[in-house]
Amino acid sequence: MDDKYTNAREHFFAAIRALSASADSIQARLIEANVNIVNVTIDEFNGDRELKIKFAKLLDLLAIDQDDLETVAVENAAHMSDFDAVKVADLICDFYYEIT
Incomplete structure (x- = not known):
């Protein structure tokens, strides 16, 4: 595994x-x-446009308003339906697979 x-x-x-x-x-x-x-941070994916876009989309699902990303992500997750939360969890797992 490389250091990237x-x-x-x-x-x-x-x-x-x-x-x-x-x-x-x-x-x-x-x-x-x-x-x-x-x-x-999204800057960690500089040089890989596809990963950068996928990560940005994941962040958008977690926290639409990005003033205080962590607080908004917690609030959004707390109010997600089970179906939406499972979809986001799947995206997290898929993204991890892509960066390994």
Whole structure:
């Protein structure tokens, strides 16, 4: 594994652990995952336009209003339907797969 996206991989791996290692609701697990994902910046994907766009779309799903990304991501996840939360969780897992 190369050093490209090391920081992003670490945070996304922690997010996936939060999604999978709990009996809490999917919304609660997504909130925990968001804490890790918001530590990744879009600049980490400079040089890979496709990943940058996918990450931006994921951030848009997590937090439409990006003034305080972490707070908004928590609020959005708390009010997502189970179906929407599962879709976002799937996107997180897919994104992690792409950066590994």
